[in-house]
Amino acid sequence: MGRVVNDAMPLVRALRDPASTGTLDAAGWTALLAMARAEQLIGTLACRLDGLPMPAAAKRILAEARSSAIEQRRAALWEAEAARRSLVGLDCPIVLLKGTAFAAAGLTAGLGRSIGDLDILVPRERIAEVEAALLAAGWEWVKPDPYDDAYYRKWMHELPPLIHRERDRMIDVHHTILPLTAKPTPDASALFAESAALENGLRVLSPNDMIVHAAAHLFADGELAGGLRNLWDIHCLITEFGSDGLAARAERHQLGDAVARALRQANDLYGTPIPESRRTRDRADRLYRRRLLARDGWGRPTQRVLRFGFFVRSHWLRMPPAMLGRHLWTKWRKGHRPA
């Protein structure tokens, strides 16, 4: 019986160096698969380990994970197409974000990736028309809560969530990549200016902007949930596109710190190639690393105290402290609990 697994390093090692899985025993594989599922990385793991020798059961489980990822990808690209068809009359730029963008553009970051909701970015001044068109085409609001709605519309970087009535799939419509109450203010028009068109007319961010967005989501959003997967996205993007001009672009969006930290963490965990000059760690990096790795051999989140701290921090980053108190109290009164 091997040593007790109490962080997610086995998963990081397996992704970084697939051949290292050759020495795993049954308990090791069990733990690896459980934490890969918990981190939404089992499809990615399946692609990374494709073709390597492994026990029959592991092979079967990973093959199923791969076919699951293929169906998820199909469903995600169809959601993008359905959104495109319903918005085509508006003649408005629509930028795909996150997993759907990676899949639509055929990037390595999209290989085996689990994709949930559709995220799109539209110009702020067009958002009312976009909302109307989506509602007319079969999407509807997820939660009609007056407080949430007012908060969302005034301060958030996205519409309240919409779900398609027939297909039961959600769409998140953003007009910038961070909430308006957050301190960094990304340059939304620059995001559009540098975006690239796909064959079907939908757009994706430039590679540098994709990295900035992923880093913003990971470190400026604060909660670090799903961190290893987001960090893997960043690793894939940098490996595929390099990091020329990334620092300057990050500064343009006031996200220099988040991007710098993302590079350090990716290099530290996944071995992403980054310039020597960017490797100096700061004190908080160790804390972030622990939080990113907080999964055990059952896929359970560990480090409970740390997690709560990050949840509170997430809200603090999204809005000034005074507002925070009011918002949290209201949320707590309605029975919301951090996950």
Add this chain to the structure above:
Amino acid sequence: MRIGPVGFRVGSDWRAPIAELERLYADYPVPEGGIPDFNVRLFAARPWRRLLRPAVVLGGDFVLPEAAPLPLAQGLLAAEMAMNLQMALGQRRYLLLHASAVERDGRALLMTGLSGAGKSTLAALLAARGWRLMGDEFALVDPASGLIHAFPRLVSLKNEAIEVVRAAVPGGRFGPLIAGTPKGDIRHLVPQTQSIARMAEPAQPALILFPRFGFEPAQRALRASEVFVRLTQASTNYVALGERGFEAMVRLVREVPARAIDYPNADAALAQVEALWGES
């Protein structure tokens, strides 16, 4: 443990549910190669809830965040439900039908319908009459071959059915009586030795029945399109399987006859079943 082709690992913050599972699943094999397909965890929502009014939260590889915790006294039920949830949300190799399945002479009878229609009870009673129980909750369809694969977990019996089955299966091994659940009293029956021993043997689907309890005996043939709709609505992973699922379901509804049967009591049902089986 391994149930049919699926291996599970179950962990728990309490010893009791694990002890019960070990006792009832004692004759089952272990997961293939020691690597389970799914992990289930029964845990306390807060550390102090392990002891104070202990409530079991269902966890595992696949979870439903809205699922309510169960009292520790229903720990065995929690484990069974959590395993079902892993299958329902995570199974990708086999098309899942929400049906019981029994086998005779290499051919399978599938019974599907709403909760309370009698699928589990009828399956247990048929097993007592010499049929091999393949499963009471899920029938697994192999998209490649069209064959039904067994998933013989503990049979879940409710309320009046408990006594009916106990009377019919005098030598049966039963789990504890779990009272006070939202569905009433529940008791689990361990499948017979042959059911466990032969769990890796698939069978050719030969008849699909949609039973309905509490009516005068009646039956009618169902059209393929109706069967298709009813079976897909009852399948938790039809959509996730994509085209493979579509082909498997079309083949099933085209090749296998289907009947809806109404029955007032178990004996009437069993008579109808045997008659229809003879015709198929």
Add this chain to the structure above:
Amino acid sequence: MGLTGSAMGKAMVMQAMIFRAEPAESLRIQALDDFTLIFHRRSGLTHLVTAPAPEILAILQEAPLNRDELLARLGERYDLEDASPAALDARLAELIAVGLVEVQ
């Protein structure tokens, strides 16, 4: 499709549109008794339809058409019972909503 405005305005808009069907290779069609099952590979969705949906798709797969042309072609090939432009508009809207037909 965001179709708003008066019924008259709606009819005029529908008349001008050209409709395109998902190509044959994207669809797996299986007939079962009175119904037709369509598995749409691109979306992974399964649709259960009756006439005139399969016929509409077959004709539009040959070439994109506007509504009047489609109605005429349907009339040439099949005996149409209670077919009207409005009825065809309704069927087309259903097919558009599920993604089997697109406005070009």
